[in-house]
Amino acid sequence: MSVVNTAIGTGHFDGLSKSSSSVSRALPFEKHLEWLRMMVLIREFEVRTMQAYQDRKIGGFCHVYIGQEAVAVGCIAATEHADPIVTAYRDHGHALARGMDPKYCMAEMFGRIGGCAKGKGGSMHMFDRDNNLFGGHGIVGAQTPLGTGLAFGTKYIDEVLNKGKNRQVTLCFLGDGALNQGALHEAMNLAGLLDVPVVYVVENNGYSMGTSIQRGTTMGDQIVAKAGAYGITARQIDGMDVLNVYDGMKEVIDEARETSRPAFVDMRTYRFKGHSMSDPRKYRSREEEEVYETGDPIAQLRDHMMEAGNLDEDAFKAMAKEVRSEVKESIKWAEASPPPSVDEELYRDVYVEAWGPYTGTTEPEIVRDAGSSKGEG
Numbered sequence: 001m002s003v004v005n006t007a008i009g010t011g012h013f014d015g016l017s018k019s020s021s022s023v024s025r026a027l028p029f030e031k032h033l034e035w036l037r038m039m040v041l042i043r044e045f046e047v048r049t050m051q052a053y054q055d056r057k058i059g060g061f062c063h064v065y066i067g068q069e070a071v072a073v074g075c076i077a078a079t080e081h082a083d084p085i086v087t088a089y090r091d092h093g094h095a096l097a098r099g100m101d102p103k104y105c106m107a108e109m110f111g112r113i114g115g116c117a118k119g120k121g122g123s124m125h126m127f128d129r130d131n132n133l134f135g136g137h138g139i140v141g142a143q144t145p146l147g148t149g150l151a152f153g154t155k156y157i158d159e160v161l162n163k164g165k166n167r168q169v170t171l172c173f174l175g176d177g178a179l180n181q182g183a184l185h186e187a188m189n190l191a192g193l194l195d196v197p198v199v200y201v202v203e204n205n206g207y208s209m210g211t212s213i214q215r216g217t218t219m220g221d222q223i224v225a226k227a228g229a230y231g232i233t234a235r236q237i238d239g240m241d242v243l244n245v246y247d248g249m250k251e252v253i254d255e256a257r258e259t260s261r262p263a264f265v266d267m268r269t270y271r272f273k274g275h276s277m278s279d280p281r282k283y284r285s286r287e288e289e290e291v292y293e294t295g296d297p298i299a300q301l302r303d304h305m306m307e308a309g310n311l312d313e314d315a316f317k318a319m320a321k322e323v324r325s326e327v328k329e330s331i332k333w334a335e336a337s338p339p340p341s342v343d344e345e346l347y348r349d350v351y352v353e354a355w356g357p358y359t360g361t362t363e364p365e366i367v368r369d370a371g372s373s374k375g376e377g
């Protein structure tokens, strides 16, 4: 038995071919500009998030998506708005790309009432019913049965209740760490068995906290084989190039919509920062990071647009400036929002009943100390 104790090195993208389709290139350049702006927004949002975290304005766990922006932006662009999405805790990019107003996202990070979950979820639990984003989940792999369930639900409505054809596809994002969780395998088995239209997108950044994929996962460079065991078609996609992500995912999603079958994507990507805000990154070298930083998804699209004559330096700077002020506004909104009040808000929407079911002998300490009365259902 041998378990290789190593970083992923510099070969994470070796052997990946570009998508054979180039639908993205035929789209009007305004689409590319929209995707570029969204990636810049996610990046700026998180740079400010990191500062606010260091200033102790944000508490709890916080995982930034810097480096992976092309995945959320390209995948979500290939969906229809009604298609449900569910993801793990590295979720700010998905929320913004799905259309959440940055101020609701920022206030959630700050634990304030102006947040998408009234400040009760925080960084890991972005939720947006209007934009069909079903969370933000902190338990590794826990969102994968939810993804299968969401897709089962839409299929049931379309085919059984409305006696029509399947119309929707669910995108279920997961990290490579979730490949080792039993929940994913049960979820994939059911999806393969029942023809559930869910696409599992593994955001394969090569690490689960400090453990490289080779060290923690069998067949770490051929994870698509795992989907084959459940009769699910799978492909690998280079997730650093948003145009390539869109092209690959458009085919995968269109096919899942048409056939009502699940799919699995090994989306190769890289997180430029640590696992969370408190990660000294001792498990990989600076040289390795530098190699992947050369594939920055924002620079790739910006350069492509400039070469195509659809963007110049001034236009890029103007866009970045506009994004900076949008993010600043979101911070102002977050700071101006109060925390959820203990007596009226904190326990609301947490349980079915506003204050329960609490089975202990006394009220929760926080409520008791506030000397509050119980709220209504």
Ligand SMILES: Cc1ncc(C[n+]2csc(CCOP(=O)(O)OP(=O)(O)O)c2C)c(N)n1
Residues within 6 Å of the ligand: 090, 138, 139, 140, 141, 174, 175, 176, 177, 178, 205, 207, 208, 209, 275
């Ligand atoms: C069931 C479970 N086990 C362990 C943890 C602790 N934990 C939090 S994040 C993480 C790593 C997951 O890595 P990956 O799925 O690759 O996602 P990434 O952080 O790379 O986005 C672990 C082990 C957890 N949250 N849930």
Ligand SMILES: [Mg+2]
Residues within 6 Å of the ligand: 175, 176, 177, 203, 204, 205, 206, 207, 208, 209
């Ligand atoms: Mg990972």
